[in-house]
Amino acid sequence: MNLGSLADDAGFLLSRASGLVVRGANAVLAEHGLRVRQYSVLSLAVDAADGISQRDLAGALGLDPSQVVGLVDELQAAGLVDRRPSPGDRRTRLVVATARGCEVRAAAAEGARADVRRQLGALTGAEQETLRALLARVVTEAGSRGD
Amino acid sequence: MNLGSLADDAGFLLSRASGLVVRGANAVLAEHGLRVRQYSVLSLAVDAADGISQRDLAGALGLDPSQVVGLVDELQAAGLVDRRPSPGDRRTRLVVATARGCEVRAAAAEGARADVRRQLGALTGAEQETLRALLARVVTEAGSRGD
DNA sequence: CGATATCGTGGAGGTTGTCAACGATTGAGG
């Protein structure tokens, strides 16, 4: 077993698997007029009952705040989210999903989930859950460490 | 437990974790004048005793062949790899690592491995191995399916 | 020999990552 081999490197495998899943997800989401990034933003907006600030969106997604601007612009132009002023802070703009945004997200989520199941088809259900749990710990640990 | 939540989506976690690891690796590799992509190409060239065609490079890395051109150009300009004609096929150009390429790769690999260990610090050694094995199966399965 | 496929390469167009600014607003300390 060659430990120097790229095919055995966890970082490379992570990047490679991510590329595969993102590519597949983008293809599926295109049917709903969305890219993965837009879908992520929309999802967080739908799940946040009172809306979510663009700052928090950037933090949750690991993006630069400047990237969020464009994504929200596109979703807003598509009528899927709105920007509402925050009650307590006039700098902040809360991103809230519209009724149509909720519908689109629900439909897209179904397709996206099916595609992830397909992409992870080599793993049993239990293994998929193990993978999910391990990745979640890596991500949250990195977050609590300051990225 | 909200199954619709983005933070529980395996695809999102994969993409997020990959982004973290790649960012860290790029920072480490910058000390050696490399980016992750270049390091990957260089690694495969070093590991291939008789060189590797750009086609195979693209396949192993999941890249479009046209992307490999630029990466090899940069590595060649840095004196880390050479392009040699293939003995049996005049279309193919074999990418082979130079002596300096081997040295740089060895030095960079050490730093990269240390960084991955740091990024995956939330997991025990056994868990890291589990993660690696699961990802390897996902990637090879996708490969045997035609991406 | 001729049709078809493959390899490397170039270029176009869109998406992403990173960074540095700026105006508006907030919060803390003097």
Add this chain to the structure above:
DNA sequence: CCTCAATCGTTGACAACCTCCACGATATCG
């Protein structure tokens, strides 16, 4: 009250990346 630093959204710039298409050179199959 007033100044100073910090925060939020936004814009702009620039490099990296992905996707696709087309081409010349070469190989392979019929």
